[in-house]
Amino acid sequence: MSTSPELLESLQADLALEHGAIIQYLMHGFALRDSALTDPVRKVAREEMWHFEWLAEAIRDRGGEIALDRADVFLSPSMSDSMAKDVVTEQGALVHYARTLELIGDTDPALSRLIERIADDERHHRATFERLAEVVREAGDAAYAAEPIMGPEGLAVVGPTIGLEYGSVLQYLFSKYGSGDCELGEQYFEFAIDEMRHLGWAANYTPGLGEPVPPPVPTDTVRSVRTPDDAAEAASRIETVSAAFYAEKTAQAKSPALADDLARAASQHEYHRYKLGGAR
Numbered sequence: 001m002s003t004s005p006e007l008l009e010s011l012q013a014d015l016a017l018e019h020g021a022i023i024q025y026l027m028h029g030f031a032l033r034d035s036a037l038t039d040p041v042r043k044v045a046r047e048e049m050w051h052f053e054w055l056a057e058a059i060r061d062r063g064g065e066i067a068l069d070r071a072d073v074f075l076s077p078s079m080s081d082s083m084a085k086d087v088v089t090e091q092g093a094l095v096h097y098a099r100t101l102e103l104i105g106d107t108d109p110a111l112s113r114l115i116e117r118i119a120d121d122e123r124h125h126r127a128t129f130e131r132l133a134e135v136v137r138e139a140g141d142a143a144y145a146a147e148p149i150m151g152p153e154g155l156a157v158v159g160p161t162i163g164l165e166y167g168s169v170l171q172y173l174f175s176k177y178g179s180g181d182c183e184l185g186e187q188y189f190e191f192a193i194d195e196m197r198h199l200g201w202a203a204n205y206t207p208g209l210g211e212p213v214p215p216p217v218p219t220d221t222v223r224s225v226r227t228p229d230d231a232a233e234a235a236s237r238i239e240t241v242s243a244a245f246y247a248e249k250t251a252q253a254k255s256p257a258l259a260d261d262l263a264r265a266a267s268q269h270e271y272h273r274y275k276l277g278g279a280r
Contacts, residue, residue, distance in 0.1 A: 014115075017092070018055060029200075031212065032079070044128060046196075084133050147208050151254070161198070162203055171222045174234070198268070201261040205255070
């Protein structure tokens with residue numbers, strides 16, 4: 001199957017849009033805490049994660065290279081601004097997927113069907129955010145203003161935790177589609193979902209503590225995976241680093257609730273090590 005450089009470039013741009021959307025929607029969902037809007041926003045974020053995986057596999061299968069490029073992430077203390085921007089983000093994705101479909105033409109029916117499938121999701125996502133934006137406009141930003149649940153000193157613990165788990169999510173996704181092992185790939189994907197939960201537990205403490213800032217892309221820790229051995233090495237590295245990290249940060253946490261969440265994440269990482277064959 002021959003895929004043109006222009007089409008691969010468009011697919012890589014689609015991947016960057018999905019990467020940015022995952023982070024943007026997750027952060028918006030965390031800012032909402034436990035409001036009625038939380039679940040719909042986080043559901044969209046999880047679906048964008050599937051899109052990220054499917055696109056990464058499609059690019060790799062067609063001889064392309066997977067990059068950690070990420071589209072711009074919009075964060076604001078104003079939930080009305082956030083929901084309105086989410087609508088714009090979905091519309092931008094639809095425009096770009098239309099361009100990708102034009103480039104595919106009739107050369108790759110399987111890829112066309114995948115892009116059409118993703119674009120259909122994005123149309124539903126746009127409708128979801130249009131509805132949520134109207135709900136927020138009617139209630140007003142004050143109804144969704146987040147009150148701090150810890151002091152600013154807690155950011156010294158929470159910030160690095162978000163960074164660690166963000167890198168772990170991406171690495172396990174890379175391991176799923178790069179390992180070439182279906183059974184292990186599913187295990188890596190389950191771990192990626194766990195890491196997303198851990199990221200969420202930490203990020204839940206940040207709303208109300210100033211202007212929201214997206215975590216930097218972890219280009220220094222996430223590595224390409226091409227073989228089962230690459231994936232196993234990456235998983236071992238993640239879990240070794242996580243064991244030491246959580247032992248340190250749990251002890252530093254001043255908030256009992258945060259310490260409990262960190263201890264729970266540490267326990268789940270211990271289970272990952274067991275599943276990976278590291279139990280003693």
